[in-house]
Amino acid sequence: MIALSPLNERRLNNFKKNRRAVWSLWVFTVLFGLSLFAEFLANDKPILVSYRGELYTPVTQFYPETKFGGDFKTEATYRDPEVQCLIRSGGMELCFDNPERYLQLISNGKMNADTEGFYQGWMIWPPVPYSYDTPNDLGRSAPSPPDASHWLGTDDTTRDVLARVIYGFRLSILFALVVTIFASIIGIVAGAIQGYFGGWLDLLFQRFLEVFSALPSLYVIIILTAILGRSFWLLATLSIIFGWPALTGLIRAEFFRARNFEYVRAAEALGVSNWTIMMRHILPNAMVATLTFLPFIVTGAISTLAGLDFLGFGLPSSSPSLGELSQQAKLNLQSPHLGFTAFLVFTVMLSLLVFIFEGVRDAFDPRKVFQ
Amino acid sequence: MKLLDIQNLSIQFAQDGKTSAAVDKVSFSIMAGETVAIVGESGSGKSVTALSTVDLLPKNAMVQGSITYRGEEMVGASETTLQRIRGNNISFIFQEPMTSLNPLHTIEKQLGESLSVHQGLQGLDLRHRILELLAKVGIPDAVMRLKSYPHQLSGGQRQRVMIAMALANEPELLIADEPTTALDVTIEAQILDLLKELQRTEGLSLIFITHDLGVVRKIADRVIVMQRGTVVESGNTSQIFDAPEHQYTKLLLDAETVGVPEPVPANASELLATEKLKVWFPIQRGLLRRTIGHVKAVNDATLSVREGETLGVVGESGSGKTSLALAITRLILSENRISFKGQDINGLSRRKMRSIRSKIQIVFQDPFGSLSPRMSVMEIVAEGLQVHNKSNKKTHRSAVASILNEVGLDPATMDRYPHEFSGGQRQRIAIARAMILKPKFVVLDEPTSALDRTVQMQIVDLLRALQIKYQLGYLFISHDLKIVRALSHKVIVMKDGDIVEHGASARIFDNPQHAYTKTLLAAALG
Numbered sequence: 043m044i045a046l047s048p049l050n051e052r053r054l055n056n057f058k059k060n061r062r063a064v065w066s067l068w069v070f071t072v073l074f075g076l077s078l079f080a081e082f083l084a085n086d087k088p089i090l091v092s093y094r095g096e097l098y099t100p101v102t103q104f105y106p107e108t109k110f111g112g113d114f115k116t117e118a119t120y121r122d123p124e125v126q127c128l129i130r131s132g133g134m135e136l137c138f139d140n141p142e143r144y145l146q147l148i149s150n151g152k153m154n155a156d157t158e159g160f161y162q163g164w165m166i167w168p169p170v171p172y173s174y175d176t177p178n179d180l181g182r183s184a185p186s187p188p189d190a191s192h193w194l195g196t197d198d199t200t201r202d203v204l205a206r207v208i209y210g211f212r213l214s215i216l217f218a219l220v221v222t223i224f225a226s227i228i229g230i231v232a233g234a235i236q237g238y239f240g241g242w243l244d245l246l247f248q249r250f251l252e253v254f255s256a257l258p259s260l261y262v263i264i265i266l267t268a269i270l271g272r273s274f275w276l277l278a279t280l281s282i283i284f285g286w287p288a289l290t291g292l293i294r295a296e297f298f299r300a301r302n303f304e305y306v307r308a309a310e311a312l313g314v315s316n317w318t319i320m321m322r323h324i325l326p327n328a329m330v331a332t333l334t335f336l337p338f339i340v341t342g343a344i345s346t347l348a349g350l351d352f353l354g355f356g357l358p359s360s361s362p363s364l365g366e367l368s369q370q371a372k373l374n375l376q377s378p379h380l381g382f383t384a385f386l387v388f389t390v391m392l393s394l395l396v397f398i399f400e401g402v403r404d405a406f407d408p409r410k411v412f413q
Numbered sequence: 414m415k416l417l418d419i420q421n422l423s424i425q426f427a428q429d430g431k432t433s434a435a436v437d438k439v440s441f442s443i444m445a446g447e448t449v450a451i452v453g454e455s456g457s458g459k460s461v462t463a464l465s466t467v468d469l470l471p472k473n474a475m476v477q478g479s480i481t482y483r484g485e486e487m488v489g490a491s492e493t494t495l496q497r498i499r500g501n502n503i504s505f506i507f508q509e510p511m512t513s514l515n516p517l518h519t520i521e522k523q524l525g526e527s528l529s530v531h532q533g534l535q536g537l538d539l540r541h542r543i544l545e546l547l548a549k550v551g552i553p554d555a556v557m558r559l560k561s562y563p564h565q566l567s568g569g570q571r572q573r574v575m576i577a578m579a580l581a582n583e584p585e586l587l588i589a590d591e592p593t594t595a596l597d598v599t600i601e602a603q604i605l606d607l608l609k610e611l612q613r614t615e616g617l618s619l620i621f622i623t624h625d626l627g628v629v630r631k632i633a634d635r636v637i638v639m640q641r642g643t644v645v646e647s648g649n650t651s652q653i654f655d656a657p658e659h660q661y662t663k664l665l666l667d668a669e670t671v672g673v674p675e676p677v678p679a680n681a682s683e684l685l686a687t688e689k690l691k692v693w694f695p696i697q698r699g700l701l702r703r704t705i706g707h708v709k710a711v712n713d714a715t716l717s718v719r720e721g722e723t724l725g726v727v728g729e730s731g732s733g734k735t736s737l738a739l740a741i742t743r744l745i746l747s748e749n750r751i752s753f754k755g756q757d758i759n760g761l762s763r764r765k766m767r768s769i770r771s772k773i774q775i776v777f778q779d780p781f782g783s784l785s786p787r788m789s790v791m792e793i794v795a796e797g798l799q800v801h802n803k804s805n806k807k808t809h810r811s812a813v814a815s816i817l818n819e820v821g822l823d824p825a826t827m828d829r830y831p832h833e834f835s836g837g838q839r840q841r842i843a844i845a846r847a848m849i850l851k852p853k854f855v856v857l858d859e860p861t862s863a864l865d866r867t868v869q870m871q872i873v874d875l876l877r878a879l880q881i882k883y884q885l886g887y888l889f890i891s892h893d894l895k896i897v898r899a900l901s902h903k904v905i906v907m908k909d910g911d912i913v914e915h916g917a918s919a920r921i922f923d924n925p926q927h928a929y930t931k932t933l934l935a936a937a938l939g
Contacts, residue, residue: 304783305793308846311742312797313770326787 056405063401070394077212084170084205087120093163094132101168111135120165121176132161172202174209174362185370185377195379197370203380207387209362214391217274218343221281225339228282229289230332234320236290237297244294251287259284264355272358281346285339292335296328330406337399341392348388364388416586416618417443417466417503422478424461424470432475435461437642439478443586448612448619450629450650452665453639454865455836459622462639463588467499482586501531504579506572508591513575514563520547520574521559524581531582546577551607568730569600576607580615587612588620593628597729597892598936605632624865626665630654638662668866673918674900675881677722684754684886685741685773685854686717691748692736692910710736711747712910718854718903721880723887725901725918727894727933733910734890738858741888742775753854771801774847778859780839784831790817790842791827797850812849820845820875837868841875848879854886861896873899894937898922906930 058064082089087100093110100120107118110125111133118125127137127145131153136144147153153160170193172178177200180186184200194203236244263280270276300306301324309319350356351365352372359366364387371381424436436458443449451459464470466480466487480487482498507513514523524543528534534542540559547555550573563571572592579587589608593601609632612619621632629636630650637647638661646659657663691714693707711733718724726734740747743758743766751759758769777783784793794816795809802809814824820841831839840860847855857876861869873896879885891897897904898918905915906927914927925931 304777304779305785307739307744308775308777308783308843309796310744311770311773311775312846312850313767313800314796315800322788323785326785 053405057401060401060404062397063404066394066397066401070398073211073394074215077208077215080208080212081168083168084172084174084202084208085168086171086173086176088165088167090166091120091129091163092165093129094161121171126165129163129165132159132163134159170202170205170208172205174206175201175360176205177201185374185380187377187379194383195377197367197380198374203367203383206362206367207364207383210364210367211387211391213274213357213362214344214347214364217278217281217347218340220278221285221343222336222339224278224282225285225343226289226332226336228286230293230325230328232286233290233293234297234325234328237294238301238316238320238324240298240301251290255287257284260355263350267355272356274357274361277347277350277356281343285343288339288342289332289335292331293328296331297324300324300327333399333406334403337396337403340395340399344392344395414445415442416445416483417620418479418481419462419466420479420481422462422465422476422480424458424465424477425475426471427473427475435474435642436465439639439642439644441637441644441647443618443620445585445618446612446616447635448609448621448633449635449637450621450623450633451637451639452623452626452629454624454867456641457639458642459639460590463505463590463620463622466588467503468495469499469505500527500584501582502584503586503588504582504584506575506579506587506589506592508594514571516563519560519562520566524574524578527578527581542581546581547574549580549611550574550577551603552577567600568596569603572596572600572604573607576604576611580611583615584617586618586620588622590622591624592621594623594625598894599729599932601628602936608632626654626866638665664867668870672899674723674877674902677719677902681719681721681884684718684720684722685888686715686750686752687741688715688750688752690714690737690740690751692733692740692745693748709733709910711740714905714907714912716905716912716915718886718888720853720886721884722903723880723889723901725897725904726888726890726907727892727897727904728907729892729933731909732907734892734907735858736910737907738775738856738888738890742773742856744775767800771797771850772852773854773856774850774852775856775858776840776843776847776860779863780836780843781831781863783843784839786831789828789830790822790834793831793842794827794846794849797846801850813845816845816849817842819879820848821871835868836864837871840864840868840872844872844875844879851883852885853883854888856888856890858890859892860889862891862893869893869896876900894922894934906933 076083081101085101089099089101091098091100098105098109100118105118106116107114107125110118110128112118112125112128120126120129123141123145124137127141127148128134130148131137131144134144144153155162172192178192178196180196180200184196185198186192186196186200188195192202192204194207197203197206232247236247259280262284263277266280267276297320303323306319306323309323347356347363348365348368351363352369354369356365357363364384367380367384371377371384374380419442420440422436422439423434425432425434439458439462441449451462453459461470461474465474465476466482468476468487468490470476476488478488482502485494485498487495487498521540521543524546525539528539528542543559544555547558552558552570552573558566563574566574575592592608593604596604605628608619608621611617619632621629623629633650635647636650636653638645638653638659640661646653646657646662653662654666657666690711691709692711693709695704696706696708697703698705714737716724726737728734736745739745741751743751747759749759750757753769753773758766761769791810791813794813798809798812813827817824817827822838822841822845826834831842834842844860860876861872864872876887877900880887887900889897889900901918903916904918904921905912906921906929907913908929914921914925914930921930922934925934
């Protein structure tokens with residue numbers, strides 16, 4: 043257990059007293075924790091397979107169809123009735139002729155251990171047996187409204203919306219975290235150097251920032267994605283490059299202020315190095331301001347990603363993106379389930395984040411008195 | 414006639430589910446036209462008592478008892494009643510005139526606001542009244558000053574404007590909460606004269622809250638002494654000063670008497686000296702930022718300190734005392750020679766300076782601001798060791814323990830954080846931080862000004878003891894002449910960056926030559 047300083051202990055207690063923030067944190071932790079295991083929640087591969095008495099884990103490992111008595115050396119398509127029949131019957135050749143009939147016989151118990159060559163096998167499927175990019179044979183036009191097999195319906199390329207939401211939620215949060223962490227680190231270091239050393243360095247850096255922030259980020263993103271192709275990391279890198287100046291001004295001002303604090307002067311008089319002074323004495327003061335600003339960066343990153351996806355300049359079209367869901371909702375007004383889903387997911391996600399950070403900010407506010 | 418009557422007043426503050434008592438069963442009353450001083454150290458509940466009269470306390474305060482103003486109950490009174498009384502019948506003057514005035518409004522606007530709200534004055538009438546008030550509080554060229562902003566006024570003038578604001582609605586009771594603490598001695602004397610004069614001409618009652626007994630003697634009819642939330646003694650001023658009864662009052666009065674420092678051994682060698690030290694800040698103008706002049710913060714300062722000797726530096730705010738301190742410790746740039754044990758340190762590189770830093774240390778004024786709130790005492794005190802004694806990490810803890818012992822703190826408290834200590838204890842921590850490197854020369858920049866008198870005396874005793882034990886050289890900066898006299902062997906007097914007078918302490922105090930020194934002494938000790 044890390045020993046908390048009395049100050050942090052008070053902050054923790056203050057945070058705990060904000061029930062909305064605490065509940066939001068719990069709900070968000072559970073949702074995000076679950077979404078980290080999205081492969082086990084929504085996937086077109088079973089979690090566990092028993093074939094001829096041996097156990098297989100298709101979610102984490104690659105198995106060719108031949109492993110289950112099939113013909114192809116490519117990965118087994120577990121949703122295919124033939125593969126399902128092969129697994130459940132222990133590799134009977136009959137499955138190649140009429141898999142649906144034999145699957146039914148196995149379910150009825152008409153085909154059992156007494157049948158020659160039969161070896162009982164089974165599969166455990168995730169609660170949502172589709173991945174974000176699984177095409178479905180719907181037998182009607184897509185997008186289809188919610189029904190028993192697709193709880194949130196399907197999108198215009200027959201993919202399951204629930205599966206896409208689960209993966210999309212994870213992707214948005216991870217994107218936001220990556221962007222926030224790296225943009226904050228760069229922004230803090232840049233602001234710290236500017237504020238601490240001041241003078242010419244600060245002057246030149248400020249002018250550079252002015253020019254830099256005048257760059258039209260959207261065009262740069264369009265041009266670079268055209269050259270380099272769309273990908274998660276390219277988008278994240280660009281968001282970091284255009285996102286870090288947000289914190290710099292704030293940190294710079296905090297360092298300017300703290301630069302002349304007496305305990306900073308005292309440390310200087312002791313001969314402490316600049317770097318140590320910045321890290322140990324000034325940065326902790328600047329952290330409160332940073333924390334206040336953090337929710338804007340996090341929600342901003344999520345909205346940026348969604349906006350770019352909506353415009354079609356975001357992630358590759360196969361990725362599970364909430365922005366793309368919104369775009370589909372706009373193009374398919376006859377299927378309101380798309381729009382409602384996208385709206386609700388964004389609302390819940392952003393509200394939870396805002397509530398949590400609101401609690402954090404209040405907890406750090408020294409003037410806030412809790413009776 | 415009783416103007417304000419306080420009976421059995423108790424105030425508690427609730428925070429994080431805990432309550433702490435600030436005031437405990439306090440009773441006193443103020444007559445019309447009377448000046449009453451409430452005296453006590455910080456934390457004695459004197460300000461809280463005053464603020465509670467018109468319910469200006471923060472929301473987490475719980476008030477019990479009775480406060481009546483002209484027979485009208487104030488505890489639990491409605492907001493409208495309180496607003497009628499506030500500013501109209503009872504006015505306040507606070508300690509810090511800079512933060513009490515809105516920096517974005519002109520003097521005319523700030524004064525006019527309350528006049529037009531409470532009295533409905535407009536246009537020329539309003540302006541006449543404002544000018545009348547400014548004249549009353551002694552602001553020269555009142556017409557010129559109407560359009561000035563607070564930062565264009567000096568500290569004393571700002572406090573005068575604050576008094577004018579307090580007087581605007583002709584209150585019957587003026588509550589002055591340490592109104593002169595932030596001011597220089599000469600200004601303090603002027604403000605006290607002004608308050609005394611106003612009290613006589615306007616027939617005001619005055620509650621004067623202070624920790625400075627010298628001020629009390631000059632202004633008060635009656636004195637109420639508070640300690641830890643209770644009234645320990647009250648009576649006429651002369652009675653309290655001549656025949657104090659309570660132990661605590663005696664302690665406060667005793668703290669006024671100061672000794673003189675031990676003489677320096679005759680063979681003591683020179684430790685630190687400067688020759689015509691200059692700290693000039695350039696004033697730059699125009700596109701090419703040409704230097705058109707200098708702000709001479711310190712001009713041609715020549716001084717020397719021997720081992721075991723204290724050089725006192727006195728002067729008002731803005732006289733360059735702190736710039737001198739920072740220049741000698743090489744925390745700001747300066748010109749000309751600073752020699753430490755014969756070596757010129759004013760040209761040394763950062764790297765070479767680092768080894769000398771352990772020999773020259775500085776202790777700052779504000780015991781709250783000079784300790785990082787996020788570090789434990791152990792971390793704060795050991796910081797110097799981490800720079801200068803990296804090899805022996807294991808001995809740091811015992812080194813910190815022994816230095817804490819030496820400055821009079823319990824080593825068992827070393828893992829606590831600064832906010833758990835009182836002002837005096839924090840200043841001891843700051844001294845421990847400077848002393849742990851066993852310096853030869855310590856710059857003390859107003860180390861006692863933020864502390865209560867009794868605590869100041871303890872710190873002075875500590876500094877004296879350390880000086881004798883280690884033969885330390887001190888550069889002691891203060892605007893408090895009593896403390897300077899208690900510690901210094903030699904004194905320099907600074908004004909506007911120049912040293913106007915220097916000499917042995919006894920000579921300066923008993924026979925000042927320069928006119929400025931004379932005024933300073935008259936204001937402080939007279």
